[in-house]
Amino acid sequence: MPSEALRPVTVAIAGYGNIGRQVAVTLLERRARYAQVHGCDVRLVAVCGSRTGAVNAQGFAAASGIALEEGLTGCEFLAQIAPDVLIEAGPTDFATGGPALGYLTMQLGAGRDVVVVSKGALVHSGARLRELARARGASLRISGATAAALPTIDLIETGLRGAKVLALEGVFNATTNFLLNAMMARGCTFAEALGEAQAGGFAERDPSRDIEGWDTACKLTILANFGLDAGLVLEDVAVSGIGDVTPERVAGWKAQGQVPRLVGRLDCTGEAPVASVAVRTYPLDHAFAHIPGKTKALRVETDCMGEILTMGGGPEPLATSCAALKDFELVLEERAGRG
Numbered sequence: 001m002p003s004e005a006l007r008p009v010t011v012a013i014a015g016y017g018n019i020g021r022q023v024a025v026t027l028l029e030r031r032a033r034y035a036q037v038h039g040c041d042v043r044l045v046a047v048c049g050s051r052t053g054a055v056n057a058q059g060f061a062a063a064s065g066i067a068l069e070e071g072l073t074g075c076e077f078l079a080q081i082a083p084d085v086l087i088e089a090g091p092t093d094f095a096t097g098g099p100a101l102g103y104l105t106m107q108l109g110a111g112r113d114v115v116v117v118s119k120g121a122l123v124h125s126g127a128r129l130r131e132l133a134r135a136r137g138a139s140l141r142i143s144g145a146t147a148a149a150l151p152t153i154d155l156i157e158t159g160l161r162g163a164k165v166l167a168l169e170g171v172f173n174a175t176t177n178f179l180l181n182a183m184m185a186r187g188c189t190f191a192e193a194l195g196e197a198q199a200g201g202f203a204e205r206d207p208s209r210d211i212e213g214w215d216t217a218c219k220l221t222i223l224a225n226f227g228l229d230a231g232l233v234l235e236d237v238a239v240s241g242i243g244d245v246t247p248e249r250v251a252g253w254k255a256q257g258q259v260p261r262l263v264g265r266l267d268c269t270g271e272a273p274v275a276s277v278a279v280r281t282y283p284l285d286h287a288f289a290h291i292p293g294k295t296k297a298l299r300v301e302t303d304c305m306g307e308i309l310t311m312g313g314g315p316e317p318l319a320t321s322c323a324a325l326k327d328f329e330l331v332l333e334e335r336a337g338r339g
């Protein structure tokens with residue numbers, strides 16, 4: 001397609017850490033695909049972190065050429081740039097919504113599209129942001145915040161459309177799955193398994209949100225609200241983690257032929273949805289007994305489409321970045337549909 005026939009689409013990235021940088025690299029590598037498949041001339045025009053950022057109205061040619069400057073960040077900075085699509089990959093802060101809340105409110109309020117990776121704003125103000133997006137006719141895509149590469153929100157919104165979800169349960173946190181597997185299969189203590197995960201670079205330096213179950217609770221809340229209109233707040237979720245998994249409990253589970261998982265569960269069969277995060281155990285003939293390493297999984301029970309299981313995961317930060325860019329392509333399709 002000749003370049004003059006392509007529709008220009010400008011993109012900015014807010015939050016330029018592991019995920020944001022990988023999004024920039026892959027987005028720029030895929031420009032030819034966006035032209036060919038979507039008829040779009042995609043230009044990355046700005047990125048920003050907590051104190052620095054960069055802007056190029058013509059679009060950066062390659063992520064390696066992005067030079068960050070002090071002061072180029074914040075809502076006003078991005079409001080001036082007014083990107084067609086904002087990909088948000090900043091820190092998760094579910095107590096306040098974090099910086100994402102301001103960025104998303106600004107972008108959606110102006111009727112422009114967003115792809116969200118962080119969870120805080122979606123947990124804190126998800127209903128308000130959804131309403132804002134609906135009222136302004138803007139796209140709000142959230143795969144990165146709901147277990148990323150594992151199809152969760154897509155499965156519920158698209159794959160199971162027309163079916164009633166009776167219950168779902170998910171292993172949404174890769175770090176805790178790794179820790180439980182290491183304790184069960186290799187006899188590691190909790191501290192040894194955690195040390196290994198931190199040395200491998202996939203457990204946070206402060207892993208408390210993963211271990212105490214809050215990361216799983218956030219993903220469950222977002223999935224329940226965005227996918228099933230559950231109307232949950234985080235306080236509705238009964239949350240416990242894996243911090244009390246002792247060698248004695250591990251030995252007991254082994255003796256009983258049971259495998260523990262940290263599971264976020266939503267039961268939709270009563271008057272109001274009931275949500276919890278806790279260690280649950282599964283017999284060896286259950287699929288959840290066989291979720292390797294840092295893999296995630298989701299099992300959904302429906303009224304008419306049976307029981308659906310999805311399981312997987314890829315190397316980070318590529319997998320999450322590509323989940324965000326899958327959302328970005330869905331946004332390109334939605335934009336084309338709007339004309």
Ligand SMILES: NC(=O)c1ccc[n+]([C@@H]2O[C@H](COP(=O)([O-])OP(=O)(O)OC[C@H]3O[C@@H](n4cnc5c(N)ncnc54)[C@H](OP(=O)(O)O)[C@@H]3O)[C@@H](O)[C@H]2O)c1
Binds near residue numbers: 015
């Ligand atoms: N890493 C994963 O595998 C993964 C998977 C799924 C979802 N997530 C979510 O994705 C998000 C990003 O993760 P990450 O691993 O990329 O984290 P990260 O490396 O810590 O990056 C976070 C970025 O946010 C920036 N930031 C902080 N305050 C900001 C502000 N006010 N405005 C703009 N940017 C700001 C930081 O800037 P500075 O560089 O200046 O500090 C940093 O660049 C998190 O919310 C995380 O929960 C991560």
